[in-house]
Amino acid sequence: MMAHLVLAPMLLPFIAGLLLLALGQFSLSVQRWLAVLSVLAQIGAAIALLDAVSGGDILVYHLGDWPAPWGIVMVADRLSAWMVMITALLALCALIYAGLGVDAKGRHFHVLFQMQLFGLAGAFLTGDLFNLFVFFEVLLIASYGLALHGGGPERTRAGLHYVVMNLAGSAVFLFAAGLIYAAFGSLNLADLAAKASQLDPDNLGLARAGGLLLLVVFGLKAALLPLHLWLPRAYAATSAPVAALFAIMTKVGLYAILRTHTLLFGDGAGELAHLFDPWLLPVALITLAVGSLGVLAADQLGRLAGYLVLVSVGTLLVAMAFGIDGIAAGLYYMPHSTFTAALLFLLADAISRRRPLSGGRLTSDALMPQHALWGGLFFVAAVAAVGLPPLSGFLGKFLILRAAIAHPWVWVVILLAALLVMMALARAGSLVFFGATSKSTLPDANPGVPASASPMALPLLSREFLAIGGLLALILALTVFAGPAFDFALATAQQLANPALYTAAVLSGRP
Amino acid sequence: MEALIALAIGTLTGCGVYLLLRARTFAVVLGLTLLSYGVNLFLFATGRLIIGQPPVVSGAAGYADPLPQALVLTAIVIGFAMTAFVIMLSLRARDELGNDHVDGLPQSGDTP
Numbered sequence: 001m002m003a004h005l006v007l008a009p010m011l012l013p014f015i016a017g018l019l020l021l022a023l024g025q026f027s028l029s030v031q032r033w034l035a036v037l038s039v040l041a042q043i044g045a046a047i048a049l050l051d052a053v054s055g056g057d058i059l060v061y062h063l064g065d066w067p068a069p070w071g072i073v074m075v076a077d078r079l080s081a082w083m084v085m086i087t088a089l090l091a092l093c094a095l096i097y098a099g100l101g102v103d104a105k106g107r108h109f110h111v112l113f114q115m116q117l118f119g120l121a122g123a124f125l126t127g128d129l130f131n132l133f134v135f136f137e138v139l140l141i142a143s144y145g146l147a148l149h150g151g152g153p154e155r156t157r158a159g160l161h162y163v164v165m166n167l168a169g170s171a172v173f174l175f176a177a178g179l180i181y182a183a184f185g186s187l188n189l190a191d192l193a194a195k196a197s198q199l200d201p202d203n204l205g206l207a208r209a210g211g212l213l214l215l216v217v218f219g220l221k222a223a224l225l226p227l228h229l230w231l232p233r234a235y236a237a238t239s240a241p242v243a244a245l246f247a248i249m250t251k252v253g254l255y256a257i258l259r260t261h262t263l264l265f266g267d268g269a270g271e272l273a274h275l276f277d278p279w280l281l282p283v284a285l286i287t288l289a290v291g292s293l294g295v296l297a298a299d300q301l302g303r304l305a306g307y308l309v310l311v312s313v314g315t316l317l318v319a320m321a322f323g324i325d326g327i328a329a330g331l332y333y334m335p336h337s338t339f340t341a342a343l344l345f346l347l348a349d350a351i352s353r354r355r356p357l358s359g360g361r362l363t364s365d366a367l368m369p370q371h372a373l374w375g376g377l378f379f380v381a382a383v384a385a386v387g388l389p390p391l392s393g394f395l396g397k398f399l400i401l402r403a404a405i406a407h408p409w410v411w412v413v414i415l416l417a418a419l420l421v422m423m424a425l426a427r428a429g430s431l432v433f434f435g436a437t438s439k440s441t442l443p444d445a446n447p448g449v450p451a452s453a454s455p456m457a458l459p460l461l462s463r464e465f466l467a468i469g470g471l472l473a474l475i476l477a478l479t480v481f482a483g484p485a486f487d488f489a490l491a492t493a494q495q496l497a498n499p500a501l502y503t504a505a506v507l508s509g510r511p
Numbered sequence: 512m513e514a515l516i517a518l519a520i521g522t523l524t525g526c527g528v529y530l531l532l533r534a535r536t537f538a539v540v541l542g543l544t545l546l547s548y549g550v551n552l553f554l555f556a557t558g559r560l561i562i563g564q565p566p567v568v569s570g571a572a573g574y575a576d577p578l579p580q581a582l583v584l585t586a587i588v589i590g591f592a593m594t595a596f597v598i599m600l601s602l603r604a605r606d607e608l609g610n611d612h613v614d615g616l617p618q619s620g621d622t623p
Binding site: 130134137141144148152153156157159163164167168174175177181 | 527531543547549553554557558559576578579585586596597600603604607608613614615
């Protein structure tokens with residue numbers, strides 16, 4: 001059983017997705033329960049996987065018992081298990097929120113959701129560059145369906161951009177994979193890492209071009225500047241639970257950058273070592289700067305949350321440029337930033353639905369029911385997003401800054417970006433919550449609709465509370481258990497810094 | 512043969528990128544298709560261009576690498592599905608936004 005554990009986080013959503021497709025005519029509540037059960041099982045599998053790799057073991061699954069460089073391998077090390085865990089926890093909260101009615105606005109929401117989880121888990125667990133491409137496509141085609149779910153002109157327009165950008169990205173990924181194959185004669189990541197140091201000098205150019213093209217593709221997925229343009233609009237236009245789930249999508253790009261950066265182009269790669277180094281920090285800082293300006297310029301809550309995703313991507317990439325300490329800090333910050341982004345998307349939607357006149361736009365509107373509660377939740381989410389104490393965002397940012405201690409200008413950019421984000425969130429909170437007036441004074445309030453019948457009187461639904469409360473609890477847990485979490489992140493970074501462990505586990509471990 | 516293949520890949524990719532940058536969804540879809548043709552041909556050539564060799568390792572001096580053909584096959588299947596999807600999406604965008612501009616902008620020359 002233990003030998004097959006590596007496949008469990010992929011197979012569970014895959015089987016659930018197929019079942020949901022077959023049970024398509026059953027009532028929505030049956031589908032919701034099956035979907036939630038599948039995600040709960042995936043969380044269980046992720047916990048078991050995390051437990052199995054926490055000692056430093058690297059689990060390798062050889063599909064069809066073919067030995068490593070020839071067959072397909074799935075590999076679970078600390079990094080993969082960590083990412084799978086984040087995905088599964090995030091998915092549960094997004095799925096609960098989707099049960100509010102988003103999943104009823106079109107067919108096959110739950111099938112696409114499960115297939116998205118299948119693609120995400122596969123991308124984190126695969127040990128092969130071409131399978132990484134295949135899993136990217138799986139998660140992308142599911143994400144196209146999810147992004148467009150519910151329809152509407154604005155969603156279609158943003159979705160078209162998102163789809164075309166990612167299809168072009170897929171073509172570039174194939175060029176990159178082809179170049180890598182031409183240079184190395186292999187696509188197995190461990191095999192590539194082993195061959196990198198004794199590469200034929202004639203093939204160095206091919207390998208370099210392929211490697212940098214990979215950085216372009218992963219940068220597109222992670223929405224790094226200048227490939228970020230699709231993100232804020234696509235995330236703001238789609239439905240809230242989908243945007244919340246997409247908070248992990250940019251992290252897939254970051255994961256792929258981190259994996260190739262440490263495994264393929266690490267210290268032991270000979271001529272190819274540190275191929276990404278000249279690019280990571282500048283790109284990260286520019287992304288951070290432009291993202292924080294975008295947050296300041298955003299005129300609606302969804303857009304604001306979209307630009308905050310950019311800010312967190314920039315911050316995480318800065319961390320990755322600073323060796324073991326930086327990667328460890330980034331890995332600790334990763335779940336925090338993912339959950340916070342999801343929390344903001346869900347809150348933006350919950351608040352927008354309670355403001356019938358202005359929705360998510362940053363203008364004053366009538367008082368919401370439970371006004372103080374929503375204001376308080378937004379305040380907590382803002383504190384988490386800026387990285388103020390006492391939440392885990394502060395710890396993460398502090399650790400990143402500590403890793404960059406020798407680079408004062410990195411401090412300047414990160415802290416200035418945090419200031420801009422804080423200003424933007426303070427302005428948004430002031431306009432939305434302090435600017436609220438009693439409903440009768442609004443000039444364009446619809447007098448024909450009694451207050452009780454308007455959507456303003458929406459009660460605090462239990463699903464909504466579960467999803468938002470769950471994300472808050474995850475952020476709190478990350479704060480309270482910061483010690484063990486950071487120890488794990490540090491161990492992960494040390495494991496990544498020693499690619500020989502990965503190579504040995506994959507190539508020597510004959511089934 | 513190398514020059515011919517390289518020219519073909521370059522032409523397909525160049526035309527694909529050019530069409531991809533057009534403002535109409537029809538041209539963009541054609542561009543994506545040409546780009547995927549270019550990629551497939553490129554993948555096919557990554558195993559090096561060899562004539563008259565056995566297709567797998569057979570102990571003889573050389574062999575033609577069979578793996579790129581598997582990669583191309585996968586890429587073709589995925590590209591086919593994606594093209595179908597983007598065509599449907601373009602049709603829907605044409606329907607919902609009223610014209611086939613990628614940004615859905617109304618054009619002065621359009622009939623309403």
